[in-house]
Amino acid sequence: MKLTEIQELIKFVAKSGVEEVEIEQKDFKISIKAESKKKSKDKETVYIQQPAAAPQIQAAAPAAAPVAPAAPAAPVASAPVEESNNYIEIKAQMIGTFYRKPSPDAKPFVEVGDSIKAGQEICIIEAMKLYNKIESEVSGKIVKVLVDDMSPVEFDQPLFLVDPS
């Protein structure tokens, strides 16, 4: 088996949601395990703690604010981290070139601040002249576009940050 074939196989197994694959050929054996992926398979790109956590943090922030002058270091530093944990990353499903617009003179599919729905087209990834329309798997608001238009992207590279609340 070629190295590229093994790489493809690993990606394939990772994507498929299968937990373990074993292949045995003449003088070659490979076993690929995807540990505990199964549980989060349906929402691979979702790194949200608990849906209930979002309002709690929002409530906590103003409450913490008056305290801030007294002890600025702790709450201020931790707040953004907690917040970003509630954002969802939309990741590249394939290697290719990232396009934010359907054509060079058109408007981008989405801008920061736009509300998007699950199933909405948000970008194109061109891979070997195959134009892959990428739809959002989640609804929410675009917080950040993480990749420049027309730049190369790797498999699993985060493309957008979405606030689902």
Place this chain on the structure above:
Amino acid sequence: MLSKCNQLINYKPTLHIFSKSEGMQFNTVFTGKNYIELDSVDSTNNYAANLINTTKVPDGTVIMAHYQHSGRGQMGNEWLSNPGENLMCSIIYRTNQLAATESFVISKIAAIAVKETVEEITNQHTLIKWPNDIYIEQKKVSGMLIENQWQGNQLTTIIGIGININQTEFDQELRATSCSLVSGKTHQIDTVLKTLVQNLEHYYNWIRGKKHIDLNMLYKDNLLFFEENRKYKSNDVTFKAAITDVLNTGHIELTKSNGEKQLYAFKEIEFVF
């Protein structure tokens, strides 16, 4: 922006070499059983995409237009065609058998199907220019634009194909030709469409039958300049090399005379004619 467009805007009176859709029968199991024929459309791929977004489109739907007023090629390039002289169509297929990394195989089957179609009607030796243009005597006779939509592992692919059939005048710079120019005959566009749809389903079934190795061999056997030492250009550097492989991902492998091998993605390498 139009530097790579495929045909000249050379408007001539419409010449409809086409018998209208009544009785349009494809000799296939499912491809073209849902057949939509349009006089004029922005682009058959756009029409297909709208159809997919608004209705439940049957697998194997074929959309054909006599005229496209905003035909599209690669990102930002227009596809221009004289009305009624050429074949423009889009075919919709759905599958959950392909991983994103394997989807280049769609490009392969489409290229093989078009290549065989053009060869059948013109009787001229026809080849595939990597990744999926179709060439006769080093001139482009057909191009395609494949657009994929993924929902999890469910892939809906729109294969947009343009074949120059009866158009005889092209801008010199475009290195374009047509079936008519090479065969010396006028061709029935509906006959070409029937042959194409049949060939496409034939090779699509190879994907369903997991015949990826056979497809790969057939693709390479019909590749323009395969294993020929020629000039290529990458990052503004011109060098001599030979195409020695095309990977499942679609990457092309070039080998220089000193044995040095290098993989290239689409747009990283240019053919020098």
